[in-house]
Amino acid sequence: MNDERNERLSVMIDGELKEQGSDQVIDHAKSDKELYDTVARYYLIGDAMRNSLPDEISLGLADKVRQSIAKEPTVLAPGRQRTTSFKRFAAGFSIAASVAAIAFLSVQQNGAGPKQEITVAERASSPVEIPTLEPQPTPATLGVEQGSVLPVTPRLNSYLVNHSRYRSHISVQGVAPYARVVGYDTNR
Amino acid sequence: MILIDRNLRYCPPAWWTTIALLLSLPSYANESSQHAMSVIDRMSQAGRTLNFDGFFVYRRGNNIDSMRIIHKAENGKELERLISLTGPAREIIRNDRETTCIFADNRAVVVSKHQPREFFPSSLPEPINKVADLYSFVVLGQERIAGRPSWMIRIDPKDPDRYGYQLWIDTESYLLLRSNVLGRDGDILEQVLFTNIELRDHIPDAMLKPTINGRDYALYSGESQPSDISMTEKGQPQWRVEWLPVGFAMRDREMHAMDRSRKPVDHMIFSDGVATISVFVEELDKANDRLEGYTSLGAVNTYSTLANDHQVTVVGELPPVTVRRIATSVSQPLLSSQ
Numbered sequence: 001m002n003d004e005r006n007e008r009l010s011v012m013i014d015g016e017l018k019e020q021g022s023d024q025v026i027d028h029a030k031s032d033k034e035l036y037d038t039v040a041r042y043y044l045i046g047d048a049m050r051n052s053l054p055d056e057i058s059l060g061l062a063d064k065v066r067q068s069i070a071k072e073p074t075v076l077a078p079g080r081q082r083t084t085s086f087k088r089f090a091a092g093f094s095i096a097a098s099v100a101a102i103a104f105l106s107v108q109q110n111g112a113g114p115k116q117e118i119t120v121a122e123r124a125s126s127p128v129e130i131p132t133l134e135p136q137p138t139p140a141t142l143g144v145e146q147g148s149v150l151p152v153t154p155r156l157n158s159y160l161v162n163h164s165r166y167r168s169h170i171s172v173q174g175v176a177p178y179a180r181v182v183g184y185d186t187n188r
Numbered sequence: 189m190i191l192i193d194r195n196l197r198y199c200p201p202a203w204w205t206t207i208a209l210l211l212s213l214p215s216y217a218n219e220s221s222q223h224a225m226s227v228i229d230r231m232s233q234a235g236r237t238l239n240f241d242g243f244f245v246y247r248r249g250n251n252i253d254s255m256r257i258i259h260k261a262e263n264g265k266e267l268e269r270l271i272s273l274t275g276p277a278r279e280i281i282r283n284d285r286e287t288t289c290i291f292a293d294n295r296a297v298v299v300s301k302h303q304p305r306e307f308f309p310s311s312l313p314e315p316i317n318k319v320a321d322l323y324s325f326v327v328l329g330q331e332r333i334a335g336r337p338s339w340m341i342r343i344d345p346k347d348p349d350r351y352g353y354q355l356w357i358d359t360e361s362y363l364l365l366r367s368n369v370l371g372r373d374g375d376i377l378e379q380v381l382f383t384n385i386e387l388r389d390h391i392p393d394a395m396l397k398p399t400i401n402g403r404d405y406a407l408y409s410g411e412s413q414p415s416d417i418s419m420t421e422k423g424q425p426q427w428r429v430e431w432l433p434v435g436f437a438m439r440d441r442e443m444h445a446m447d448r449s450r451k452p453v454d455h456m457i458f459s460d461g462v463a464t465i466s467v468f469v470e471e472l473d474k475a476n477d478r479l480e481g482y483t484s485l486g487a488v489n490t491y492s493t494l495a496n497d498h499q500v501t502v503v504g505e506l507p508p509v510t511v512r513r514i515a516t517s518v519s520q521p522l523l524s525s526q
Contacts, residue, residue, distance in 0.1 A: 156501070175244065
């Protein structure tokens with residue numbers, strides 16, 4: 001139930017939920033402290049992204065959001081206006097969920113050769129491609145003089161998963177190893 | 189003694205301050221380093237032994253994701269669920285025996301079974317302060333992350349073959365709340381920032397179950413087993429890594445059976461105590477099935493090359509040049525008696 005609500009919220013912040021749906025979420029948010037906090041968290045994450053991860057984050061954000069909304073007049077009639085007022089309030093934050101819209105990249109073909117085989121594991125009955133990642137910097141930005149930049153093929157991806165299992169004694173990586181596996185690139 | 193005493197007696201007061209400062213500087217630096225290392229040591233423990241539910245932002249280059257992590261520690265075992273909150277639904281659920289990756293966008297479930305050796309043994313051959321030969325550690329102060337006061341620690345490599353780190357560690361729970369991986373020029377390669385984290389006495393099992401219904405998904409599974417360090421199954425000498433940056437030693441070696449139709453993959457794991465690298469070697473059986481070149485994913489770099497009809501790939505949190513140098517040094521010693 002909560003997951004469904006959070007998903008709607010996320011979609012709303014993405015600007016994809018129809019106005020009617022937004023109204024419902026806003027109505028709930030006015031009476032539900034937990035939902036307020038969730039709204040705050042989504043925007044907080046957005047802020048963090050837009051501001052290139054600020055050092056300090058205001059903890060009182062949830063309360064500020066609640067106060068801001070409390071000050072907004074309750075518009076009883078058309079849904080359109082209500083949505084607008086919410087948007088006005090939201091404008092103070094970054095609507096950043098859309099920034100994080102992740103494009104998914106299917107299995108890359110390596111050069112002009114035939115399609116690469118799925119190498120992670122036992123192939124299932126239906127030929128489903130497993131996710132791949134895209135490399136980022138070019139060799140030049142990496143200070144590398146020779147060699148080509150490869151797309152992250154399924155095989156490389158499986159290497160990455162296996163590598164992620166191991167943490168050094170001083171596990172400075174924290175949650176990053178697995179975040180690399182589920183985090184995907186937005187652009188090629 | 190008397191002479192020194194006499195000299196000191198004539199020191200003007202300003203000199204006393206200077207002398208005191210000079211004397212305290214090295215010990216202060218040493219103290220800071222010791223403090224940093226003890227905080228990091230406790231952090232390593234905290235990440236494995238606490239129950240927590242946190243939201244964080246993961247940034248790699250221009251890409252940003254928000255994620256949630258639920259971690260449960262019970263009877264010395266860990267259960268963890270990582271959920272991507274942006275983009276297509278993706279989850280990773282892992283316990284001490286298997287890692288399950290669920291990719292809703294590809295309708296695929298990837299299960300990787302392994303021996304219960306998630307971490308290197310806690311009693312490492314070398315103590316934590318041996319790492320101080322390779323990196324310098326310093327506590328820079330305190331900052332607030334996710335509403336919690338944190339120690340701000342910097343780890344700088346003493347040679348160009350490694351990356352540096354900035355860590356923000358909760359002063360109370362010792363959980364890692366923020367981390368930056370720094371390139372050679374101090375540029376940030378990868379960032380993790382918790383925006384909220386809750387410590388819990390108990391995590392119900394329901395919280396560790398995937399929300400993605402993977403019933404109709406394709407299942408891929410692989411298995412890993414520890415392997416003989418010295419010889420392959422065919423009795424050939426094992427592949428060797430001839431060059432590694434100072435301080436790296438082999439921590440583990442496994443064979444991954446990734447696919448029935450393929451030869452198993454030899455996986456060697458090396459660490460210097462801070463960074464970890466994996467060396468994968470697998471026999472090539474198709475001419476078109478080869479990789480040669482770089483990949484970069486935030487702080488992780490890979491380099492693939494070919495040696496003796498084998499695919500060699502190095503994956504690790506080291507600069508690309510270092511990763512390539514390691515990869516090109518991998519070789520299989522010739523059989524001396526046959």
